[in-house]
Amino acid sequence: MAQDGNSGTDIAAADSSSTGHGTEHAVGTAVVARDAVQNPGFPPHRARVTDLDPKKEKNAERTVYTLFYLSIVGSVLAIAAYMAFPIIPEDIGSVRMNNLMIGLGLALALLAIGIGAVHWGKALMHDQEGIDMRHPVRGSEDTRARAVEIFDEANRESGFGRRSLIRNSLIGALIAFPLPAIVLFRGLAPENENPVDLLKHTMWEAGDKLARDPSGLPIKASDVTIGSVFHVIPEKLASVGHSEGYLEEKAKAIVLLMRLKPEDLVEDEDKKDWSYDGIVAYSKVCTHVGCPVALYEQQTHHLLCPCHQSQFDVTNHCAVIFGPAARPLPQLPIAIDDEGYLIAQSDFREPVGPSFWERH
Amino acid sequence: MPRTTSPSASKSRKARRRGPLATISLLAVGLLFTGGAYAAFSTSTASAEVPAVVSAASVEEGEKLFAANCASCHGLALEGTENAPSLIGVGAAAVDFQVGTGRMPMQAHGPQAPDKPVQFTDEQILSMAQYVASIAPGPAIPDESLLDGEGDVANGAELFRINCAMCHNVAGAGGALTEGKWAPSLSGVEPAHIYEAMVTGPQNMPVFNDANLTPEDKRDVISALKFMEENPSPGGNQLGSLGPVAEGLFLWIFGLGTIVAITVWITARSN
Numbered sequence: 001m002a003q004d005g006n007s008g009t010d011i012a013a014a015d016s017s018s019t020g021h022g023t024e025h026a027v028g029t030a031v032v033a034r035d036a037v038q039n040p041g042f043p044p045h046r047a048r049v050t051d052l053d054p055k056k057e058k059n060a061e062r063t064v065y066t067l068f069y070l071s072i073v074g075s076v077l078a079i080a081a082y083m084a085f086p087i088i089p090e091d092i093g094s095v096r097m098n099n100l101m102i103g104l105g106l107a108l109a110l111l112a113i114g115i116g117a118v119h120w121g122k123a124l125m126h127d128q129e130g131i132d133m134r135h136p137v138r139g140s141e142d143t144r145a146r147a148v149e150i151f152d153e154a155n156r157e158s159g160f161g162r163r164s165l166i167r168n169s170l171i172g173a174l175i176a177f178p179l180p181a182i183v184l185f186r187g188l189a190p191e192n193e194n195p196v197d198l199l200k201h202t203m204w205e206a207g208d209k210l211a212r213d214p215s216g217l218p219i220k221a222s223d224v225t226i227g228s229v230f231h232v233i234p235e236k237l238a239s240v241g242h243s244e245g246y247l248e249e250k251a252k253a254i255v256l257l258m259r260l261k262p263e264d265l266v267e268d269e270d271k272k273d274w275s276y277d278g279i280v281a282y283s284k285v286c287t288h289v290g291c292p293v294a295l296y297e298q299q300t301h302h303l304l305c306p307c308h309q310s311q312f313d314v315t316n317h318c319a320v321i322f323g324p325a326a327r328p329l330p331q332l333p334i335a336i337d338d339e340g341y342l343i344a345q346s347d348f349r350e351p352v353g354p355s356f357w358e359r360h
Numbered sequence: 361m362p363r364t365t366s367p368s369a370s371k372s373r374k375a376r377r378r379g380p381l382a383t384i385s386l387l388a389v390g391l392l393f394t395g396g397a398y399a400a401f402s403t404s405t406a407s408a409e410v411p412a413v414v415s416a417a418s419v420e421e422g423e424k425l426f427a428a429n430c431a432s433c434h435g436l437a438l439e440g441t442e443n444a445p446s447l448i449g450v451g452a453a454a455v456d457f458q459v460g461t462g463r464m465p466m467q468a469h470g471p472q473a474p475d476k477p478v479q480f481t482d483e484q485i486l487s488m489a490q491y492v493a494s495i496a497p498g499p500a501i502p503d504e505s506l507l508d509g510e511g512d513v514a515n516g517a518e519l520f521r522i523n524c525a526m527c528h529n530v531a532g533a534g535g536a537l538t539e540g541k542w543a544p545s546l547s548g549v550e551p552a553h554i555y556e557a558m559v560t561g562p563q564n565m566p567v568f569n570d571a572n573l574t575p576e577d578k579r580d581v582i583s584a585l586k587f588m589e590e591n592p593s594p595g596g597n598q599l600g601s602l603g604p605v606a607e608g609l610f611l612w613i614f615g616l617g618t619i620v621a622i623t624v625w626i627t628a629r630s631n
Contacts, residue, residue, distance in 0.1 A: 228569055
């Protein structure tokens with residue numbers, strides 16, 4: 001019962017009061033189960049080989065200190081490896097060697113300490129089991145009274161209750177302190193922009209040339225031979241810098257351009273002029289959770305999303321034919337300009353990508 | 361106490377070890393050099409042989425080979441049948457790819473023709489390619505200068521990630537497609553076959569024509585693939601570069617297995 005780091009008098013008081021509580025409970029309302037499981041006690045102590053045979057004990061001791069010495073060797077090896085296998089710029093293989101050798105040294109150092117300590121505990125340390133009784137959670141009356149006394153005393157000495165102006169201003173200061181964090185985190189959200197508008201529209205505008213990713217070179221309709229697939233960005237995106245939101249715009253505007261035999265396309269009447277001579281352009285952002293869909297099979301005309309295996313039928317306005325995607329991939333209406341370059345007729349006619357709170 | 365003595369001990373050990381290590385590395389360098397010289401010699405002789413067989417005779421030879429091995433499916437006039445597509449205009453590149461990787465002649469109908477041991481000699485393949493190209497023009501077998509793997513690796517890797525990685529995996533390890541089809545692994549594939557695949561779009565692979573990826577771009581892509589093949593992964597064993605599934609499986613089995621074993625050992629009574 002000496003767990004409390006208290007003074008001697010307190011412990012004596014706690015002891016006497018805890019036994020007092022015990023008797024009180026016995027006459028209280030607690031239900032005493034008559035068929036409670038009897039405490040079986042400890043199994044008989046079984047001596048280990050290291051307890052019986054001094055030679056085995058000596059062996060175990062030797063194993064433990066050998067492991068600890070091995071740990072020292074591991075630490076030294078890690079230092080030696082750091083010097084012997086430096087990271088050479090331009091040589092990726094040297095990084096691997098450096099990491100591997102240092103790691104092996106450190107692993108040996110830590111593992112040997114751990115295994116040695118466990119072996120020490122299991123084979124050599126005293127293994128008779130004992131019982132530490134739990135002491136009641138409630139402190140003794142004296143201890144509780146003394147605690148209240150200490151609080152009163154502190155309140156009196158600091159004047160926390162009496163000097164209400166100081167107290168209230170301190171509470172106010174503590175409330176105000178987290179406010180900057182809230183404002184700073186709010187700053188991470190789009191500012192002065194409606195996220196719904198951002199999600200509904202992409203960079204594509206009428207007349208934008210379709211260009212190759214990443215070079216931004218415009219694509220002529222005649223370049224797109226049957227069976228070809230082009231990874232497309234708006235031509236003007238290529239001149240947008242990374243600090244000006246290049247990736248944010250690209251993530252929405254990426255397009256996959258394919259050419260099929262015109263007779264393979266099954267097109268709705270109102271979307272007939274969205275393609276050009278078998279060339280079709282679809283958003284590359286999956287309508288399920290937004291992975292880039294670009295696994296195009298040029299004979300089956302299936303587009304496969306690698307994340308969750310949604311399949312889209314390119315011949316049929318990218319209708320979903322398998323998998324969890326709920327909507328077809330949005331089609332970018334295209335046309336050609338006077339010089340034969342492919343251009344967009346407009347932005348996508350529907351939001352690209354997965355559902356959000358205003359689109360289901 | 362041991363801490364203070366061991367560094368000096370290891371240092372002296374290191375100094376003594378320097379001798380034998382130097383001999384071994386010298387040996388390795390020597391072996392590498394002779395091997396490299398032999399490889400350079402043998403490839404240079406092989407490439408020198410190729411133009412020698414290009415002649416009118418090889419077109420005739422190719423026609424015979426085609427009639428004997430390909431015409432039953434592709435038709436005597438390359439017009440195709442209901443079992444196989446027409447080969448008019450596919451070019452020498454398509455023949456060199458399909459036959460040179462063993463995909464043709466096809467062993468059995470299936471979702472996809474797998475690569476298998478090549479059935480013809482280089483000369484025979486070239487003859488058939490010449491014959492198919494003589495019927496109607498198509499993409500030619502690429503020039504050696506585009507296959508040297510000395511292009512811009514960084515550009516090639518970016519183009520590969522944009523155009524190829526979604527099917528072939530960022531490390532070129534390949535991946536699954538729909539209904540039993542797959543994009544094959546690209547490691548160990550000959551540069552000429554990679555180039556021809558891009559130009560011709562074999563099976564379900566889309567075509568990447570010269571307006572999309574210029575010949576120089578294709579050279580860069582090949583260089584990037586060869587670079588990946590030749591340089592070790594900085595992260596250690598790649599487990600087939602298959603990504604989180606293979607790595608997760610490995611950790612679940614061996615990592616957790618080790619932890620379970622250690623836990624059992626810690627909690628077991630000492631005998």
